[in-house]
Amino acid sequence: MPTTELVSIITVDGPSGSGKGTICRRLAQQMGWHLLDSGALYRLTALAAHHHGISTEDEESIKVVAAHLDVQFLTDHTNDIKIVLEGEEVTDAIRAEKIGTDASVVASMPGVRQALLQRQRDFAVKPGLIADGRDMGTVVFPEARLKVYLDASAEERATRRYKQLISKGVSASLEDILADIKSRDERDMNRTVSPLKPAPEAVILDTTQMTIEEVLEVVLDEAKHKGLR
Numbered sequence: 001m002p003t004t005e006l007v008s009i010i011t012v013d014g015p016s017g018s019g020k021g022t023i024c025r026r027l028a029q030q031m032g033w034h035l036l037d038s039g040a041l042y043r044l045t046a047l048a049a050h051h052h053g054i055s056t057e058d059e060e061s062i063k064v065v066a067a068h069l070d071v072q073f074l075t076d077h078t079n080d081i082k083i084v085l086e087g088e089e090v091t092d093a094i095r096a097e098k099i100g101t102d103a104s105v106v107a108s109m110p111g112v113r114q115a116l117l118q119r120q121r122d123f124a125v126k127p128g129l130i131a132d133g134r135d136m137g138t139v140v141f142p143e144a145r146l147k148v149y150l151d152a153s154a155e156e157r158a159t160r161r162y163k164q165l166i167s168k169g170v171s172a173s174l175e176d177i178l179a180d181i182k183s184r185d186e187r188d189m190n191r192t193v194s195p196l197k198p199a200p201e202a203v204i205l206d207t208t209q210m211t212i213e214e215v216l217e218v219v220l221d222e223a224k225h226k227g228l229r
């Protein structure tokens, strides 16, 4: 029996901008559970490849980079997670738009996904895990007790991202963000390995018209229903 079957897991999958990141952080805080941001691992692979001068087309070399990622996720006293790659703090650097696009490209490589599989499963530690990603419920943690799939229209997701960037003082174009979201969706949903899709038993929520608090309430209710809290 995989050791992850002994640990309570809630998976939250969905496209970029569906609110997964915020929901997962809040869930982990409220439940007192660990958090896996699996997208960060694909972003870290893309950034490490960039640091080593490896092209995103060089699948063989990227696979090696993914298998040997030297990364630490450090939690400080405020519960914020600091990400250190090869000794350098990259918490903000991996959030760059270019790294997101490159992450989507490396994530379509079967060897990269395989190389990161066990590393993701190692996050399943008691008292429990909130797993944020695209294939958490379908591939990485098929035994999870509760599976959630968050969606929202591409326009709403682009608007959320636009507002987020503007509030950080970063100039942005809504039109460019929407085009990027659509092409990332296309790649994430149509790749041959682990495409983005809800697990058959997932609770599917369209968050287009929902606030973070409303989404959180529904997920916490489902968790209660399953005896997870």
Ligand code: DC
Residues within 6 Å of the ligand: 016, 038, 039, 040, 042, 043, 100, 103, 104, 105, 107, 108, 132, 133, 134, 135, 136, 184, 188
């Ligand atoms: O969630 P994010 O934007 O940080 O993810 C970055 C990219 O990584 C995204 O385009 C798809 C990919 N990804 C994936 O393929 N599987 C996951 N479990 C998480 C992310």
